[in-house]
Amino acid sequence: MKIVAVCGMGMGSSLIAKMNIDSILNEKGIEGTVENCDVGSVSGHPADWYVATQEIANNMPEEFKKRTIILHDFVNKDEMEKELSKYLF
């Protein structure tokens, strides 16, 4: 499973999100790779799921929107885990 965390520039909040998702997957024993990128270059990152905040999700390419999980917050691990588990595990 491949997950891409997306933010405006691809190096700030998406990096924190990537690290948090990595550790959530690790704790749950789920195999998967997590990357981060900016919303402009997301079309060059094929993945099973995308993770973004609401504003960024609105700007995601149309074909990815169905596979985009919207998170309110990229630092609260518990919230993230709850939201991700609805889709991923």
Added chain:
Amino acid sequence: MKRDIFQLVNYLLPKSTYISSKNISEDLDFKIRKVPAILDNTDSWLKSKGFSKLKRLQGKGIKLLQKDILRIKATLLNERISFDFTNSNDRRTYALYSLMCFDKVSHLKKLANSMNISERTISNDMIRLRKQLSDCKVKLLYSSSNGYKLVGDLFLCKCFLISNLKQIFLLRNEKEVVNFIIESNTLPGNKFIAPEKIQNLYQDIDNILPVYFSIEAKITILVYLIITCMQSNRNIDCYDKDNNDISNNKAMQDLGSIIALKGEEETNTHLKKIEQARISTLLQSQSNELLYNFSANYPFEIEIFAHQMIQDMSQKCKIDFQRDQELFDVLSSHLINLISRIRYHTQIRNPLLEKVKRHYSQIHKAVISSIQYVQAYTGNHITEDEISFITIYFASAMEKISNQQSKKGGINIIIVCNSGNAVSRLLQYKLLNSYKVNILGTLSEQEIKTKGDIRNLDLIVTVIGNLDLKLKKKIPIIKVNAFPTKNDYKKLEKFINQKKHKISPHNSLRKIKNGILQFLPGTNFQVINNGENIDDLIQLSGNLLAQNKYCDMDYVNQMVKVAHEFGGVNHLLIAPGIILPHAGISSHVFKTGMSLLKIKKPFNYKGEKIIAFIAFCTINSTQHQGAFQQLGYLLDDKEFLEGFKETENYEDFKNLVLSCLKKGEKLL
């Protein structure tokens, strides 16, 4: 025959030298002052069978006469241990056995008569039994008109009974179980199962279970199955409706069902569906302690087949089975038996074939094609029933692998319990199967008191109410039922989730090179009283970077522009009230750095109270990773966020960061 005589004679048979009373008492767990009486009893037994008395030598000990040994061995084969009603444990076990398997309701008088013991003694025994059973959550009710009666879920009670029967009748192999059944059939009105069926049942269990089940475990399962069939025959219904079995090992569930079905076949009874689940529960609790005994000297082709199959299956299922030594052992030993069954045309039937095919269709298909090597070797067709057993092994290995992956960083638990092995073992398995936990041990109340503080212990789980340990370090205690109820699971989950929150994978947060404090020195830190315009504030936080030569002003201007790219700066909100302004990697950045602009009086921006700006610039996409790992941890830490609100200068901030990171490590 009395148990102690049986034990002693068996113990002396292989010994050629004199054995002292002290050794006898230690090895056989007899009280030293009882040894002389046991020796006397043994003498009279030997005499009654026409042998010489024990040979005694002052200061040395005793031994059997060499010339008698072979004949004693032969005589022992026909001897059986019986209940010793002078012993309180035997009486209690008999009463429980009778209530569980023969008479749902039993009068005191009847019990006293069948044991030939006074009613008063039996009544006292029953009081003690009642106390013992309270751990199993079973009530022993008494009324003068109806007699004794068990109420509650009898599953644990059955495990308790079995462990007692095993002790009393020294059940170590199937012959001893046969003897026990013969003995049990002599008890009034208890005749149920023909002893020869036991051999068949044992053979079935032995065929079905993977080799890592010890003989002891197989015996437990056998006795459990027999008792269950007896109960079903007598219509003794023993389970609560609330079935809170959480069994996540499908392979074990299947094996449990197969064993239950075999039991039905042999004893001609019908078991309820729930029994299958209970047997698999028992199976799993038994397989917790794996016992290897691989001295088997099998042809080395078998190892090659096992190896080939595992390799083949790993490729087909895309799972690395090759790391699993246990699977290899199980499979090789299964193949030996399989090959001999194929040769002698005694392939076994799997009543669950259809279910296995449905559940693990992919694995099953893969096994069918992988088994071709074995098929070619034997030259005979292997039935799908036989293949399905191998499917179960692989399915079980697959689940084990996924279990292991999720077990990283679990919490450490000790189980405290008074009712013996059977109960704690079940609880242990339940916990292991349901949560990410490591069981450090199972102790009695006394043991944990004497042992004192245990390193790395996170939680004590106990079945004893009002456990007071007085440990130096306060360790949380959770009281549960030995067979946890839904409520118990809730309690445990609550604790484990709290703990999980604290466990973070950043185990060396402070040691990260290029951490937050390296990129954010005092020069990049500013506190202002209030702010109004978001753009100005972003500009201000960027200025801190530009002033200190991290970037030029163009970068700062870009930051402001980027902030509005998605219709508002909300996409830069990294945590409640904290904005992370930044632009991309460009030639306007000279070195990686961060700045912090704190606003004493939070200001409102689109419904959000903004308290700080953390601006950053980086020369590549990796250099700031360590700092962000720390930042991510800190912003998820309530203590940090609280403390941060009060922070007035860089020194405070630095100390807060260091202390929170330190705490994060300690929690591991």
